[in-house]
Amino acid sequence: MKAKRLTALALAALMAASTTSVALAAPGDVDKDQALNFYAGAVGDDLYMMDEDGYIRAAVDGDFAPGDDIYLALKEYPSASSTEFKRMNVYADWAVGKSWVDDVDIVYKKGQWKTAVNPTLRYTTQGYSIAALNGQTFDSNSLNDATLISLAKKAAETARASAEAEVLKKYEQDAEKLRATQTVYKYKGESYLTKEEVVAEAVKDGLYNEKDYITVDGTPALNKDGLKTATAGYKNDKTLYLTQEEALKAAGWVQYNTETHKDLYTSGQNENGYGTLTETQDSLTLFETFLNQNSYEKTKVYVNGDKSKYVYLQEKLTPALFAEQLGSPYAVVNETTYYTESAEGTKSIVTVVEGLKGYFDASNKFIGDTSAVYNDMQSKGLATEDTETKYAVNGKFVTAAEAQAAAKQEVTNAINGTSRANISNGVAISTFSGNPTGSYDGYNTESGYAYWVKISTKESTGTKDIDLVGDISIGRTKSSAKGNEVTLGVTLTNTDNANKGDYTDREDDVYIESGTRAVVSFADDASDEFTVEFGDDAYFVFNARGQGKLNLAYNTKYDKDFAYDYDDANIDFINFEGEPTTNRTGTLYIYADEDSYIYEVTSKGAKKINGAYYDDDEEAWVIRTRNLTSYAISDKKLKTVDQMNNGSSSSSKPGSNSGSGSNNGKPNPDTGR
Incomplete structure (x- = not known):
């Protein structure tokens, strides 16, 4: 390799x-x-x-x-x-x-x-906004900016403690300046620049609730749950009457009574259900006769106090006509009219203003706006003006712990932001x-x-x-x-020293890329189903307990010498460079197309692999073996060494499984499939 x-x-x-x-x-x-x-x-x-x-x-x-x-x-x-x-x-x-x-x-x-x-040169750090980071020296013979910057960062890092102390001192000075220009408020040991910030924290803590509310005649209420909405009705100033009967009674009208009203006369029928009355005949119809002739339900007939009007409660007597008969100050209400109901049953109309924001305490008692809430907190000793907080960062007072964390981060950002401008020209110091x-x-x-x-x-x-x-x-x-x-x-x-840890004392699995060195050592308690993944080309599962080191490097290089004898076929190769042999037989899965053929590569040509079969679920050829060699995956049947030797059966390689085994795919006869 x-x-x-x-x-x-x-x-x-x-x-x-x-x-x-x-x-x-x-x-x-x-x-x-x-x-x-x-x-x-x-x-x-x-x-x-x-x-x-x-x-x-x-x-x-x-x-x-x-x-x-x-x-x-x-x-x-x-x-x-x-x-x-x-x-x-x-x-x-x-x-x-x-x-x-x-x-x-x-x-x-x-x-x-x-x-x-x-020559080795001495460099000095410079140009940092934090003075303590400047003036640190380091030596290097490199002319590479990236190397110098890396060394400058390390040099600046040695001054971290002094730099953080310098930043904290600046935070103290900022706090003094800030306190001199505005009032600072304190809540639960932390400082805030506005009352609104204090109230917001109190709301987060559940001491107060910020909610939408409505005012009822100028008095805040949490919501409308205690109010009712009139979908219809009549009002007389601030009093609401939901039915015509209630409105009539409030206005002094009474239900028709045969005895009380037997001497009343009317000018005749009014199709809208109302009309005038008189106690003088003057050729008028007796009111009771009129009611009988028109089949009026007398329980729906009402007469006013001076017996000058009557109304008959029916559909034709619209709300507007009804209110007109009652006279001022009675009027029809709209659907958004809100009212409260007393214990005695009086329904009082209230004025509602919606869409306001306010704060309520835990008992839902209305407090008011943020200033009112802050005042409430002050009266309860929950909030005070801050005259003691020591640090301010970015215009905001912070605790000591927050200031220290911010100082550490500010120094870190300065060091990480090191550029060539933060490094002086080098001065020669030695050979x-x-x-x-x-x-x-x-x-x-x-x-x-x-x-x-x-x-x-x-x-x-x-x-x-x-x-x-x-x-x-x-x-x-x-x-x-x-x-x-x-x-x-x-x-x-043959060890991959760049990634040595990836292949050392492995317990259960390992991943290997094609073309890389891969000497693998196994842990004492390595899995009995250890899996080696060979890129996207194959994987091997075996019992690795007690297994010694293996060279599991592989590649997919094209074997021209082998392919020369099969120039009509498209062939892919997977080659295990060390031809490793495991202590126990494992299962090798080589990914390939379903209609492919697989063979072992030998110096004499393609060799039949006894017991190999294609697994449809894995989309791979499956081989039981202890010895990983080189394999050819072809799109055509290849003439095998066995066939070249007059069809005689060749023996398996040492450690390979020559049995067919059980499978859910297709067998591999002499042709490779």
Whole structure:
């Protein structure tokens, strides 16, 4: 596996002791026997590797997997000729890991390399609105603004305590200024700039309720629950009569009585139900005769006090005509007329003004507006004027705890807002003594074609790390190369050091992306249904109790050699690079189309997978196995190795399940399905 990602992992303890031991003269004095040599100082033993584009770049220990090439940069003697370059040789004296080195050579390739480090400069923080953050110093040889800003933040952070104290002092001064310009109110230990704020807090606490209310003749009432609405009726000043009978009686009218009213005469029938009366005949009809002739219900007939009028309560006697017969001050009421009813049954009309806001105490007693509520709170000792609160933030008084939190946040915001403007120009203070490898920050670099020492290592898919420690020297002869050497210390590993924690002591599941290194270690109590997800391509379920480390790296690279023999088929591949074998048989699910065919990839061609079947629910091929190898998913049937061998049945790989097993899908005969 050729891992090309750059990570930052420190050398293992064995390599930590390795140092560069290059003894070089000035370029003009270099002997032509040293036409190529290593760079002096901190950059001499820096590591490099080739990226996927064939360009050599900086690397760190931990980037290299077995089979990767390790590069060291070489410096050219300016006046040396190409012939002298060709005479140069590289010598390696390995103390550890010699058997894992395939070759060591000098090559001429394109890349970017470090030539020297920048001088260390001292910088000072400046321009913060919080004075305590200014004047902090830090040292760096980096010319990268992002690096300098990060260092400036760390330097400013060392002054945090002083900065927070400075901000708190400003909050005290702001409180003094604020108190000198306006009254401040206090409620439950907190300060407020207005009575309205105090009342709002009291409302939140349930001491008062803010509600809509109506006024009844100028007296506030909580709501209309104690009032009634007249949908019809008659009023006489402030008294309401809901029926015509009530209004008639109040006006002194009485129900017709045969004895009392037998001597009354009328001018005749009025179709609207009212008319005049007299006690003199004058050719008029006797009123009782008139009532009998027209079949009037006498209980609905009323006569006024001086016996000059009568009304007959019927539909034709409209409310307006009725009120007219009663005379002033009687009038018809509208539907929005409100009234109260006394214990004696008197219905009094009230004046209502709606849509007002007010405050009521817990017993629903009306208090008034916010000023009235504040006064009520003051009278009860709930609110006072504030003459003691120490801090003010953004024009508002706050408690000590709130001020401290605000000061901490203000300092944090200032530090997080650090820009290049908050950093002075650097001043040289010393010579650089060392810098981490793996990047070019803080180094002078060159790029183009150059000579490199290339150390080729042997491939391995194992789970153990491989240490390489040795001296690499350059010269025309081995003797001339002495004194022109570096001590190399590198660990070759299939472990993904950038995400090592993701694959360490796993208990129940793990997720692996295609093309990444993935040596997985299992916890002592790992699940007996441990699931490994291979991206969106497959997953494997097995009993991982007691399982040792496994290299579960995989890829989906196209196998041209295999596909060459099946050029009429579209084939996808899933390749398990370490071909890991588990202690117990598990179930491998490889996602594929329903009409596909699956085979094991071998050097001789497609191999039938005994017992494989397609699961419609999982939309995947299902294989029972202990050994994960390489698989081909084809849109056509492929001729298998078994068929090439005259149809003879091939044995399963060690640890694979050759039985068919139960399934809810389709079997996989010799053709792969």
